[in-house]
Amino acid sequence: MAKEFAKEDLKKYAAGKRGNYEEALERIVEIPTVSVEPERKEAVRRGAEYAVSLFEAKGAKARLYETKGHPIVYGRFDRSPSLPTVTVYNHLDVQPAEGPDWKTPPFDFVKKGDRYYGRGTTDDKGPAMTALFGALYAWEQEVPINIRFLWEFEEEIGSPHFESTIRQNAKEFATDSVVVSDTVWVSRSRPAQPAGLRGLQGFRFFLQTGETDQHSGTAGGAARNPVTELCQLICDCVDGKTGRIKIPGFYADVVPPSKRDLEDLKNSGFTTREFKRDHLFRSLRVDDPLEIMKRVWMMPTFEVHGLAGGYQGPGVKTIIAPKATAIVSCRLVPNMDPKKIVRLVTDFVKQKNPDVKVDVEHTLPAYQGKTTGPYADAIRASMKFAFGKEPVFVREGGSIGAVLSMEKVFKSPVFFLGLSLPEHGYHAPNENFDWAQAEGGMAAFADYFRRVAEVPREKATAVRK
Numbered sequence: 001m002a003k004e005f006a007k008e009d010l011k012k013y014a015a016g017k018r019g020n021y022e023e024a025l026e027r028i029v030e031i032p033t034v035s036v037e038p039e040r041k042e043a044v045r046r047g048a049e050y051a052v053s054l055f056e057a058k059g060a061k062a063r064l065y066e067t068k069g070h071p072i073v074y075g076r077f078d079r080s081p082s083l084p085t086v087t088v089y090n091h092l093d094v095q096p097a098e099g100p101d102w103k104t105p106p107f108d109f110v111k112k113g114d115r116y117y118g119r120g121t122t123d124d125k126g127p128a129m130t131a132l133f134g135a136l137y138a139w140e141q142e143v144p145i146n147i148r149f150l151w152e153f154e155e156e157i158g159s160p161h162f163e164s165t166i167r168q169n170a171k172e173f174a175t176d177s178v179v180v181s182d183t184v185w186v187s188r189s190r191p192a193q194p195a196g197l198r199g200l201q202g203f204r205f206f207l208q209t210g211e212t213d214q215h216s217g218t219a220g221g222a223a224r225n226p227v228t229e230l231c232q233l234i235c236d237c238v239d240g241k242t243g244r245i246k247i248p249g250f251y252a253d254v255v256p257p258s259k260r261d262l263e264d265l266k267n268s269g270f271t272t273r274e275f276k277r278d279h280l281f282r283s284l285r286v287d288d289p290l291e292i293m294k295r296v297w298m299m300p301t302f303e304v305h306g307l308a309g310g311y312q313g314p315g316v317k318t319i320i321a322p323k324a325t326a327i328v329s330c331r332l333v334p335n336m337d338p339k340k341i342v343r344l345v346t347d348f349v350k351q352k353n354p355d356v357k358v359d360v361e362h363t364l365p366a367y368q369g370k371t372t373g374p375y376a377d378a379i380r381a382s383m384k385f386a387f388g389k390e391p392v393f394v395r396e397g398g399s400i401g402a403v404l405s406m407e408k409v410f411k412s413p414v415f416f417l418g419l420s421l422p423e424h425g426y427h428a429p430n431e432n433f434d435w436a437q438a439e440g441g442m443a444a445f446a447d448y449f450r451r452v453a454e455v456p457r458e459k460a461t462a463v464r465k
């Protein structure tokens with residue numbers, strides 16, 4: 001095996017690069033790459049162009065690939081075609097950021113001690129930059145491996161053009177393995193190795209029963225109220241208190257956790273107290289930690305994200321609104337077929353309220369990952385090397401559309417080396433990342449590349465030219 005890295009050297013390396021790291025993170029956080037907002041199209045493009053220039057400045061070859069939506073950026077540190085190739089996936093698009101709860105402007109990069117604030121700092125710009133600086137170390141040390149970066153700008157909208165774009169470029173993008181850095185630990189003292197992701201099926205329910213606002217005194221009692229009807233429909237679908245989904249057949253394909261799964265959950269170090277603290281919850285549907293983990297990582301959900309319709313201003317404006325919209329999604333677990341869920345939900349809505357129009361939004365099946373074999377072992381060893389602790393096995397409750405696509409198109413295994421913490425606030429106001437995760441993350445990535453360089457190439461030659 002190639003000479004092992006010394007933790008001390010990586011600490012020194014990270015300390016020396018801290019200024020460069022923060023500068024790169026600042027530049028990208030201050031570009032508001034909100035993929036869902038049409039008016040940000042130019043900003044997303046600027047983000048992709050910055051990504052290309054960053055790779056080039058660091059000595060990589062880089063290119064922007066057009067898609068039917070936002071671009072994809074591919075950067076390569078290539079040593080030799082005869083060596084194995086590892087591809088690092090991150091996304092540089094972010095969630096919208098608005099609202100009064102932000103203490104500093106969301107698209108200002110604000111450094112407070114060792115913490116970095118701003119939309120995208122933890123999801124997923126901070127981890128992306130961390131992986132890049134980890135790769136630079138491995139590159140400088142001449143680790144015998146090609147390191148490629150695949151940076152997406154449409155992850156937060158369900159990766160609608162990702163699969164077709166990587167398919168069109170499958171030859172150039174061929175890789176022996178993929179490592180994704182876009183997942184969360186259980187807590188700062190508990191690095192995690194996810195064994196899978198939940199999937200997602202989005203919907204919009206829309207009901208229109210009139211043309212304009214009408215006085216509820218002159219029409220109320222006889223007029224249909226679309227806001228009330230949508231509320232009723234939602235309560236027909238799901239029990240608001242328990243979260244139990246009432247659509248017949250919804251749970252039919254859910255596989256109960258195995259003994260091994262339950263063992264992993266019990267050993268994960270998850271606590272209800274920290275979960276509540278990190279997510280600022282006042283109370284939960286359940287308090288038992290095992291029950292919480294099962295619900296978040298292994299069970300499907302039916303969630304209302306937003307309900308729009310009617311008066312939202314001060315006081316009471318006594319109108320009946322003409323229309324209402326509910327934005328809904330279901331998290332899916334392995335073995336659930338998103339198409340079947342679409343059918344169950346749309347049929348159920350039709351039966352309960354035939355006037356409600358259902359738009360079907362992004363579809364991402366659940367992902368079942370691998371936690372055994374040389375790559376998974378390398379992830380664990382690198383995390384232990386960098387953070388002093390072996391990761392615990394978890395599942396992730398969130399979804400990353402690109403993962404299944406990469407496995408399918410590249411025919412290469414995908415692994416997770418996440419660096420985010422629950423307290424960093426994925427999708428929340430005051431999202432942040434911190435130097436400890438960046439510093440350790442650089443060491444973990446550098447060490448992972450060194451280890452992966454040693455993994456025998458099994459089958460990638462079939463895809464590769």
Ligand code: BES
Pocket residue numbers: 123124155156157158159182183184200362364396397398399400401426
């Ligand atoms: N990084 C998350 C996925 C994630 C969330 C992993 C929680 C582990 C734990 C990703 O950026 C994300 O937010 N995905 C969206 C996809 C959706 C908008 C199509 C999600 O899960 O809601």
Ligand code: MN
Pocket residue numbers: 091123124155182
């Ligand atoms: Mn993410």
Ligand code: MN
Pocket residue numbers: 095123156426427
């Ligand atoms: Mn996200």
